[in-house]
Amino acid sequence: MENLQLQGDDHDDEALPHFPYFVVPSPPPLAVAPAASATTSDGHQHGPLEVLEQPPCSNNLHPDGLVDGPDQLAATTAVPMMLPAMTSLDWQSLLQTCLQVPPPVLEQQQPAAAAQADQYSGENDHGDLQAAESSGAGNKEKQVMAKGGAGRPSGTKKKASRPRFAFQTRSDNDILDDGYRWRKYGQKAVKNSKHPRSYYRCTHHTCNVKKQVQRLAKDTSIVVTTYEGVHNHPCEKLMEALTPILKQLQFLSQF
DNA sequence: CGGGTTTGACCGGCGC
DNA sequence: GCGCCGGTCAAACCCG
Numbered sequence: 001m002e003n004l005q006l007q008g009d010d011h012d013d014e015a016l017p018h019f020p021y022f023v024v025p026s027p028p029p030l031a032v033a034p035a036a037s038a039t040t041s042d043g044h045q046h047g048p049l050e051v052l053e054q055p056p057c058s059n060n061l062h063p064d065g066l067v068d069g070p071d072q073l074a075a076t077t078a079v080p081m082m083l084p085a086m087t088s089l090d091w092q093s094l095l096q097t098c099l100q101v102p103p104p105v106l107e108q109q110q111p112a113a114a115a116q117a118d119q120y121s122g123e124n125d126h127g128d129l130q131a132a133e134s135s136g137a138g139n140k141e142k143q144v145m146a147k148g149g150a151g152r153p154s155g156t157k158k159k160a161s162r163p164r165f166a167f168q169t170r171s172d173n174d175i176l177d178d179g180y181r182w183r184k185y186g187q188k189a190v191k192n193s194k195h196p197r198s199y200y201r202c203t204h205h206t207c208n209v210k211k212q213v214q215r216l217a218k219d220t221s222i223v224v225t226t227y228e229g230v231h232n233h234p235c236e237k238l239m240e241a242l243t244p245i246l247k248q249l250q251f252l253s254q255f
Numbered sequence: 256c257g258g259g260t261t262t263g264a265c266c267g268g269c270g271c
Numbered sequence: 272g273c274g275c276c277g278g279t280c281a282a283a284c285c286c287g
Contacts (some may be wrong), residue, residue: 183258184260185260188279190277197278
């Protein structure tokens, strides 16, 4: 994707990591090329990360290119308008196209990241989620075991990078409805930012997708949502919204 | 009562 | 080695 514009390296006073990111033209392509492996301001290496100015599939464009959404993300409303061009796709591929970034392109350009996407989307992340299963030991010791032992990536192995992407949304509401259910598992004050960063995990029992939500320090009306991992299940809300349209399409396709 | 949120503590990685 | 910082855990709490 040559028409992507590289940005983000000149962010200096931002509480956000200094992600090199791409601004995707509007409307965004369904499959966006992964940015090169990004390095944050704290020196951490991350997997491919993109900052989109709108979520995938959104057509709810704000004049400035941001999603205009007081409460809701546009994902569910976007899809019906795309249908005329997509009637040959089956449901699963439609859903995956819209909601499960990163796209197959990843495999070509970022084989390692793509492999990890498979790893995380196919199975539980046993590293994090099974922390509480360590048993025995006293109260304090148990806690330490859970956190420092089985609960974290073992040894000195560097944390596996996962496919990540981010988008910015202009909204008063921090919690954007993207169709999935999320459980908050942490909140941290971020350096150089008045607004805390919130950590969410997908509540689906076999899914380990995480997301971080925080407001831009520069422009607090903008919410930056960073997704990590790939959902391994369909979006219930989207399925719900699309079902009547699918039925209609199936009916029309008979003629 | 079950599921979600809050919040203080803890850990690992990194820079100095 | 030490301190800082981001990320995570889990007990306590809240709410429908």
